[in-house]
Amino acid sequence: MKKSVFLGAMAFAGLAAGAASAGTLDDVKARGKLNCGVTTGLVGFAAPNASGEWEGFDVAVCRAVAAAVLGDSTAVEFVPTTGKTRFTALASGEIDMLARNTTWTFSRDVDLKFEFVGINYYDGQGFMVPKELGVSSAKELDGATVCIQTGTTTELNLADFFRSNNISYEPVPIETNAEAQQQYLAGSCDVYTTDASGLAATRATFDDPSGHAILPEIISKEPLGPLVRHGDHEWGDVVRWTLNAMIAAEELGVTSANIGEMSAGTDNPEINRLLGTEGTLGEMLGLSADWAKNAVAANGNYGEVFAKTIGEDTPVGLARGLNAQWTEGGLLYAPPFR
Amino acid sequence: MTDQTTNSIAFVADGTIPPSPPPAGETGPIKWLRENLFSNAVNSVLTILALLAIYMILARILPWVLNGVWTTSSLAECREVLQGKVGACFSVLTERWNQLLYGFKYPVDQYWRPNLALVLLLVAIAPVLFFDLPRKLLAFTAVYPFLAFWLIWGGTILAPIVALLGFAAGAFVFQTYGKSSFAIGFFGAIAAAFAVWIIGGALIPEGASDNAMLQAVPSRDLGGFMLNLMLGVTCVSLSLPLGIALALGRQSDMPLIKWICVIFIEFVRGVPLITLLFVASVMLAYFFPPESTVDLFLRVVIMITMFSAAYIAEVIRGGLAALPKGQYEAADSLGLDYPQAMRLIILPQALKISIPGIVNVAVGLFKDTTLVSVISMFDLVGMIRGPILASTEWNGVYWELLGFAALLFFVVCYGISQYSQWLERRLATDHR
Numbered sequence: 180m181k182k183s184v185f186l187g188a189m190a191f192a193g194l195a196a197g198a199a200s201a202g203t204l205d206d207v208k209a210r211g212k213l214n215c216g217v218t219t220g221l222v223g224f225a226a227p228n229a230s231g232e233w234e235g236f237d238v239a240v241c242r243a244v245a246a247a248v249l250g251d252s253t254a255v256e257f258v259p260t261t262g263k264t265r266f267t268a269l270a271s272g273e274i275d276m277l278a279r280n281t282t283w284t285f286s287r288d289v290d291l292k293f294e295f296v297g298i299n300y301y302d303g304q305g306f307m308v309p310k311e312l313g314v315s316s317a318k319e320l321d322g323a324t325v326c327i328q329t330g331t332t333t334e335l336n337l338a339d340f341f342r343s344n345n346i347s348y349e350p351v352p353i354e355t356n357a358e359a360q361q362q363y364l365a366g367s368c369d370v371y372t373t374d375a376s377g378l379a380a381t382r383a384t385f386d387d388p389s390g391h392a393i394l395p396e397i398i399s400k401e402p403l404g405p406l407v408r409h410g411d412h413e414w415g416d417v418v419r420w421t422l423n424a425m426i427a428a429e430e431l432g433v434t435s436a437n438i439g440e441m442s443a444g445t446d447n448p449e450i451n452r453l454l455g456t457e458g459t460l461g462e463m464l465g466l467s468a469d470w471a472k473n474a475v476a477a478n479g480n481y482g483e484v485f486a487k488t489i490g491e492d493t494p495v496g497l498a499r500g501l502n503a504q505w506t507e508g509g510l511l512y513a514p515p516f517r
Numbered sequence: 518m519t520d521q522t523t524n525s526i527a528f529v530a531d532g533t534i535p536p537s538p539p540p541a542g543e544t545g546p547i548k549w550l551r552e553n554l555f556s557n558a559v560n561s562v563l564t565i566l567a568l569l570a571i572y573m574i575l576a577r578i579l580p581w582v583l584n585g586v587w588t589t590s591s592l593a594e595c596r597e598v599l600q601g602k603v604g605a606c607f608s609v610l611t612e613r614w615n616q617l618l619y620g621f622k623y624p625v626d627q628y629w630r631p632n633l634a635l636v637l638l639l640v641a642i643a644p645v646l647f648f649d650l651p652r653k654l655l656a657f658t659a660v661y662p663f664l665a666f667w668l669i670w671g672g673t674i675l676a677p678i679v680a681l682l683g684f685a686a687g688a689f690v691f692q693t694y695g696k697s698s699f700a701i702g703f704f705g706a707i708a709a710a711f712a713v714w715i716i717g718g719a720l721i722p723e724g725a726s727d728n729a730m731l732q733a734v735p736s737r738d739l740g741g742f743m744l745n746l747m748l749g750v751t752c753v754s755l756s757l758p759l760g761i762a763l764a765l766g767r768q769s770d771m772p773l774i775k776w777i778c779v780i781f782i783e784f785v786r787g788v789p790l791i792t793l794l795f796v797a798s799v800m801l802a803y804f805f806p807p808e809s810t811v812d813l814f815l816r817v818v819i820m821i822t823m824f825s826a827a828y829i830a831e832v833i834r835g836g837l838a839a840l841p842k843g844q845y846e847a848a849d850s851l852g853l854d855y856p857q858a859m860r861l862i863i864l865p866q867a868l869k870i871s872i873p874g875i876v877n878v879a880v881g882l883f884k885d886t887t888l889v890s891v892i893s894m895f896d897l898v899g900m901i902r903g904p905i906l907a908s909t910e911w912n913g914v915y916w917e918l919l920g921f922a923a924l925l926f927f928v929v930c931y932g933i934s935q936y937s938q939w940l941e942r943r944l945a946t947d948h949r
Contacts, residue, residue, distance in 0.1 A: 219893050220907025227904045229612060231621035258737075258902065259893040264799055270804035357906040361915055384913035386596060494593070494909045 186499040203275050203308050203407070203414035204465055207248055212256050216274035219259040221356070222380040223488050223495040224280050233257045236488040237278040240299055240422060243274065245420045262331065264517035268290055270409060273513035276418050278405040280374075281334050292409040297480075298420035299404050301501040301510050303397035304310055304333050306379060307382060308390050312369060317396040321346040326359045327366035356381065380495045408413040416419035417464055424471040427453060427513040428480035430504050435479035442472050449468050454515045460516060471516075481511065533551070558676035565748015581605050585917075591910035610921055613905055617921070620895050622902055627671070627732060631743050634668040636669035637661060638664040638750065646936060669747070672726035672733035673838045679717030683710040699856065740895035742925055746897070747814075749929075752821040756882070759822065760829030761868075765859065767834060776828070787828035793820040798892035802834055817889055825882045836867035871942050876937035880930045889927075897922050 184302040207213050217225040217383055225235040233241075238257070257272045270278045270292070280302075281287070283295040284455050308314050319339070327334050330354045341348050351368045353359040360381050363371040371378070376396060382388045405422065407415050430435070432451050433441055442454040451457035455468035465469065485502065489495045503509025541547060555562040562586065584604030588611070589595045595606035610617070619628060641661035644654035659732035687710035695702025726733040758907045766778035785793075797816040840863060848858035853945065868875075890899030903913050 217901035218907075219813075219895075219899070222907050222909055222912050225547075226907040226909075227616075227621040228617070228912075230625075231616070231839065248901065259895070261893050263795075263891075264893055267799040270800075273802050356900060357902060357912075357915070360913065380912070384592065386913075392707065495914075 180355045180454055187399050196440045203411050204248065204417055207275055207414075211249065213241065213245040213248065213276070214256045214258055215244070216258050216265055216268050217241065217262045218277055218279045219261055221280060221377075222384075223376075223493065223497075225257075225278075232489070233309075236300065236484060237280060237405075239426075239478045239484040239488065240278040241276070242477045243381065243425055244418055247424070247470040247474040248417060250361065250473050251291040251497070252473075269293065269406070270405035272408075275414070276357070277404055278409050280403040280421060281406060283402045283404055283406075284332060289408075293406045294409050294415050295404050295406045296415055297404050297422045298510075299422060300376065301404075302374040302376050302401035302403055304336050304372060304399040304401060305378050305397055306394040306414070307363070307378045307391055308369060309393065310390050314392075317394045317398065318344055318346070320348065320370060323349070323370050324349045324351055324368040326351045326353050326363050326374040328353055328356065328359060328373045328448055330400070331373075331403065340398040361386070374403075376489065376497055379497055380489075381404050381495055385496045388512045401471065412466060420464060421474045422473075423513040424453060424474050425481045425484070426504075426514075427512050427516060428471070429482040429511075430513065433475055433480060434483060438472060442469070449516055483503045523613050531699075540748065554650060568569050573735055576598040592913050605917050606914055607917055609911050611907065613900075613911070616741060616900055616905065617897060619743045620900060621736065622736060622740065623743070624738075627639055627734065629732065630668045630671070634665045635746070637664065637668075641746060646940075660679075666729065669739070670734055670736070671729060671731035673721060673729045675717075675721045675725060679721065682717060683713040686713045731746050736812050739814065742803060742897045744889070744894065745883070745886045746928075746929075748821060748886040748889065752825055752882055752886075753774055753879045755818070755822045756826040756829055759826035761833055761864070763826060763830035764833035767830065768837060781823075782827045782830050787829070790821070790824050790885055791891060793824055794892050796820070802871060805945060813894065817892075817894065819884065821886070824885075825878055827875055828878045828881075829875055832878060833867060833871050835874065836871035837863065837868075839870050840866055852931075872937055872941055872944075875916055883930060883933070884926060891908035897925065 189434070216286075217233065217235075221235070221237075223235055225233060225237045227233050233255075241255050241257065245255045245510065256436075257269060260268050260277070260279060265277055265279055265281065266287075270273050277293075280296075280300065281382055282302075283298065287293055288295055296510055299318045306320070306496050308320075314320060320341075325337060325348050327337055327350050333464065334350075334352075337348070337350070337492040348370075350361065350494075353362060356377060359371055359373070362368060364385070371381070373381075375393065378393050382391050382393065385391060427449075428438075431453065433450060433453070438454070441450055442456060444456050445451060448457060452460055455461050455470070459468070461470045463470040467473075479487070485497075485499065486492065489497045491498060493508045499509060501510050503511065505512040522909065534826065538544070544552065563863060570718050580757055582605060584599065584602060585607040586595045586598050587607050589598055589606070590608070590612060595604075595608055599606075601779040619631060623631070638655075638661070641658045644650045644652065644658055660681070663681045664682075667674055667677045687706035689704045690709040692912040693702075693704040694705050762859060763778050763782055766774045767782065769778070794817065797820040797917045800815065801811065801816055844862060847856070848862040853861065887896055888900040889896050890902060891901070893903075893919065895903060901922060904916070
């Protein structure tokens with residue numbers, strides 16, 4: 180009965196707390212399920228579909244890690260978190276990793292004791308204005324009312340930007356993106372500012388998207404990536420290299436379509452090492468030899484996931500931009516698999 | 518003779534004249550209009566202004582509702598169908614109907630279980646609400662919580678049976694020993710219940726839920742309006758007895774009990790509900806080792822119950838204070854002991870006085886269950902704000918979804934309010 184478990188847990192909570200922090204990798208394997216923290220819903224990045232299955236750009240990272248560790252991309256328990264509960268959920272051990280478009284900042288990494296294992300989306304803060312306002316640059320926004328989500332890095336960036344350009348603004352604080360959309364459309368604010376990906380996704384849902392312009396200025400760096408708890412380096416390595424495997428797979432031309440053929444062995448030794456036909460990379464991580472093959476087979480390589488969830492053919496309609504491979508002028512650069 | 522009478526008198530009225538209709542201005546709708554709407558210049562102006570306002574509101578809303586689109590599969594398609602005309606996109610309600618009601622993770626083929634639980638809830642609650650019904654029905658009410666738990670969460674049937682046996686054992690011990698000494702009966706009952714739970718809990722085989730008759734559904738998979746109803750019903754029914762106990766405890770002569778109750782009530786009333794919910798979802802996770810946390814649903818139920826119990830306690834204290842001292846003395850002079858005096862004389866009167874206040878708290882509590890959306894539980898509002906508005910198909914639909922949520926809550930809250938008015942009329946024994 181739950182109540183006796185509850186009482187027992189109360190009594191032994193203090194004793195057990197120390198012993199419970201064994202390796203996360205072993206915990207996940209023993210549990211047979213990955214507890215992955217995601218957002219409660221952000222267009223393109225993570226949301227359950229009509230049949231209740233989570234899908235999106237961040238969700239794909241969770242699925243890839245589950246596939247690498249457990250060999251099953253569906254062995255994920257998605258734990259929805261809000262901007263306020265995400266860090267405590269991770270710190271308390273309720274989730275094993277957080278993939279919730281979280282900006283990598285100094286204080287989150289150092290002070291909050293988390294470890295960002297990589298960057299899966301390079302974002303930046305932008306501004307959206309109605310075209311009829313006739314504004315073509317963010318520097319012309321003197322005296323504007325600005326809708327801004329509270330408790331995010333965007334709020335601080337906004338203050339910095341207006342101060343350094345010596346212009347004034349009036350903030351309209353807003354809780355969620357959905358609310359911000361409505362306020363902006365209702366004219367409560369002249370400008371809406373958030374991550375450029377969010378602006379594009381928001382504009383795509385408008386009745387008349389062409390009536391709104393996204394200003395050219397990007398006023399901040401918002402590197403978004405998955406993170407884990409400080410101190411468990413084996414687990415951090417697993418998540419880091421799963422993400423790198425997705426990125427490297429795109430660079431090496433490994434797709435979900437040709438992965439079966441390629442894993443039989445190719446002329447390219449790096450592909451062979453990645454897919455486990457050569458070398459012992461999987462063993463070093465404490466995983467099976469075909470870990471990366473499973474991770475990529477789960478939802479395709481980085482480029483495929485991007486195209487499927489937030490790319491130009493989806494309603495979100497984001498261009499690759501900074502998120503292209505380094506060979507194509509972007510910033511994605513996976514260290515060598517060697 | 519007859520002839521003479523008829524011929525010699527020119528006219529004899531052999532009946533009354535049928536009454537003529539009153540003048541047109543003094544009857545029917547016209548009179549009503551004149552008396553109620555246009556009785557003087559100011560009222561006439563006000564009437565015309567009000568009609569204008571109603572017209573303007575309806576002129577906006579009616580085309581929106583009547584033009585509504587019900588069958589498309591995304592907002593973009595809705596806009597295509599409407600071709601720029603005014604119209605609601607109700608398709609989101611039809612497409613996400615199940616998600617709005619049950620959340621997005623409850624197994625689709627198991628929807629009959631919460632439905633059945635809801636129907637049985639009506640049966641179980643009827644004898645509590647309408648005391649003219651036969652008292653034997655209360656037996657079903659006593660079993661219902663365990664039955665509902667089994668229906669909604671599934672898994673092994675042994676768990677709710679053990680829980681039920683624990684309560685039964687406690688009740689039995691209290692019945693046997695409570696008469697001689699309240700304290701022995703009370704604490705003995707608690708000890709007996711826990712003994713049954715611990716022994717029974719140990720007897721349930723590991724993994725009994727895996728192949729149970731009803732598939733086990735974890736609490737995290739509950740959602741939608743079902744979650745609001747479950748939280749509302751559970752918390753109201755738990756906080757009422759707890760609130761009564763707290764109110765009586767606050768009036769107790771025993772300093773320890775009195776101060777525990779006072780501190781509890783004042784502390785909980787002084788803290789916003791949302792803070793308690795954050796404690797339930799965030800802080801408690803720190804106190805427990807990762808694998809043995811208390812179920813999130815249970816944590817939230819405990820917090821909301823504490824919160825509303827403190828309010829109900831104060832409402833009932835108001836009812837107790839309104840009773841004349843003579844009532845207490847009458848009970849004493851009859852030789853009744855404390856439990857009897859409370860049960861037979863004081864509480865029936867005090868609770869009757871407190872009905873409007875209790876219903877007020879209950880309605881407020883039911884609406885407050887939507888606050889669980891901020892701790893990432895997907896109740897009706899959480900479903901709307903999170904998954905539905907974040908899907909690429911429905912991002913941008915607000916009025917339809919939130920209007921639907923408002924409608925559901927209104928129906929339930931108005932029902933509660935009507936019931937309480939009926940109850941007040943039914944219990945009216947004063948001599949006004």
